[in-house]
Amino acid sequence: MVSCDDMQEGLENKTGHQCCSKRKVKRGLWSPDEDEKLVKYITTHGHGSWSSVPKLAGLQRCGKSCRLRWINYLRPDLKRGSFTALEESIIVEVHRMLGNRWAQIAKHLPGRTDNEVKNFWNSCIKKKLIAQGLDPKTHNLLSNNYKHNSNSNACKLSYQYSNQQTTSTFIVDSQINDITKDMKAPLLPFSTIPPVPDTNPSYPPLLHKFSSISTFEYQNPNTQAFLESGSNSSIGSVPVSSFTSRPSEFSMLDESCMWVGGYEPIQSIKLENEQPEQHVLEIEKINELISVGQNMDASFETSTFGFDFVDSTLLACGMYYNPSPIVQPAWNSWALQEKK
DNA sequence: AACGTTAGCAACCGCTTTATC
DNA sequence: TGATAAAGCGGTTGCTAACGT
Numbered sequence: 001m002v003s004c005d006d007m008q009e010g011l012e013n014k015t016g017h018q019c020c021s022k023r024k025v026k027r028g029l030w031s032p033d034e035d036e037k038l039v040k041y042i043t044t045h046g047h048g049s050w051s052s053v054p055k056l057a058g059l060q061r062c063g064k065s066c067r068l069r070w071i072n073y074l075r076p077d078l079k080r081g082s083f084t085a086l087e088e089s090i091i092v093e094v095h096r097m098l099g100n101r102w103a104q105i106a107k108h109l110p111g112r113t114d115n116e117v118k119n120f121w122n123s124c125i126k127k128k129l130i131a132q133g134l135d136p137k138t139h140n141l142l143s144n145n146y147k148h149n150s151n152s153n154a155c156k157l158s159y160q161y162s163n164q165q166t167t168s169t170f171i172v173d174s175q176i177n178d179i180t181k182d183m184k185a186p187l188l189p190f191s192t193i194p195p196v197p198d199t200n201p202s203y204p205p206l207l208h209k210f211s212s213i214s215t216f217e218y219q220n221p222n223t224q225a226f227l228e229s230g231s232n233s234s235i236g237s238v239p240v241s242s243f244t245s246r247p248s249e250f251s252m253l254d255e256s257c258m259w260v261g262g263y264e265p266i267q268s269i270k271l272e273n274e275q276p277e278q279h280v281l282e283i284e285k286i287n288e289l290i291s292v293g294q295n296m297d298a299s300f301e302t303s304t305f306g307f308d309f310v311d312s313t314l315l316a317c318g319m320y321y322n323p324s325p326i327v328q329p330a331w332n333s334w335a336l337q338e339k340k
Numbered sequence: 341a342a343c344g345t346t347a348g349c350a351a352c353c354g355c356t357t358t359a360t361c
Numbered sequence: 362t363g364a365t366a367a368a369g370c371g372g373t374t375g376c377t378a379a380c381g382t
Contacts, residue, residue, distance in 0.1 A: 029350070029376080051367070067368075068351070103370060114370070115350080123348050 026060045030069055034059055038066055039074050072113045079111025083120055091117060091125060096139045 026034075041057035047070065051063035059066060083091070087109050094105045102114035102121075109117065126136040133141055 027352075049367075062352095064353095064368085065351075071369095072350075100371065118371075119349055 025054070025062045025065070027062075027065070030073075034061065035069070035074060038070060042070055042074070043076075072115045077111055078113065079109075083112075087112070088120075088125060091121060092129070092139075095121065095125075099137075 030038075037057050037059055038053075041053065045056070047053055047067070049063075050067040053059070053063055053066045054061045057066070061069075090108050091105055094108055098104050100118075102118040106112050106114040106117045121136075129136040129139070135141070
């Protein structure tokens, strides 16, 4: 077997990435000495332009390599150790919504890097899903052949799928609103609800935190929504069209906002619309279900309306309701009012 | 003990996106 | 507005350690 030293010796004399083609760069594993140099430099000066870091830090590395080493390994805020069951659940759930967008998934896991999440997915979660008979790409049931050929040694899932149904068209990222995904959504109860973090004063003021509505009322020519405040409860009524026809009514806002708001109990949420062919969905029992660490159950699902697990998950996790472009101005004015 | 296999992970590659001029 | 550089990102590679035979 080729030793690490051999490998590095062989690599050292090669020219590196295009970005560093003017100088010889070292590749392969980082030595403690290199780590120390990089940490010392970054903590003192910040990284600035990564391409200039190696020279300034006294490293014979490519700037890209320095950046990667810092982000994936040396950053002081990185979390070490195994993934928890909760983290695992979050990865599965967000992956089901976003696919292999590791950087986006990692944003929901403080202290974890995209590389780490990706490696964990490929080395563990993927196998667990296959062992459960689920396609790790689509999260749908696999064919029997695939299932039988899967790795039988994969460790057991720490969660259970309770159902396998429903489809809704759903936009999951406000920054990629042109991307519509078919959500094949098995019902996946979280093993626990994510911890409620402290309120983050930096989160965008114009975002409406769905779960903390207190009082709100507005009208506009196209849609109507009102929220009534009770002493201990909030009742929201938000006009939406059928998800299948206007899925963009619901979308996750910038993923970095996820988990930020935490969860505040709500008594009910009513979703309705004005068009006769569309439906009204009464959401009851949410607090109960959420408080015991579950999403809404299958019986709660209304296939006609298309309000399925995805949406209940958003709600349960203290995510955000993203109004449609029509509704947005009203949300914004409400938010401004709230700020005063 | 020797060898082969596998899992986990760090690092790299190359493409895409974003920022700057 | 286009060119270029820098940064970001996902896929892939290959090393090490652990495990099995």
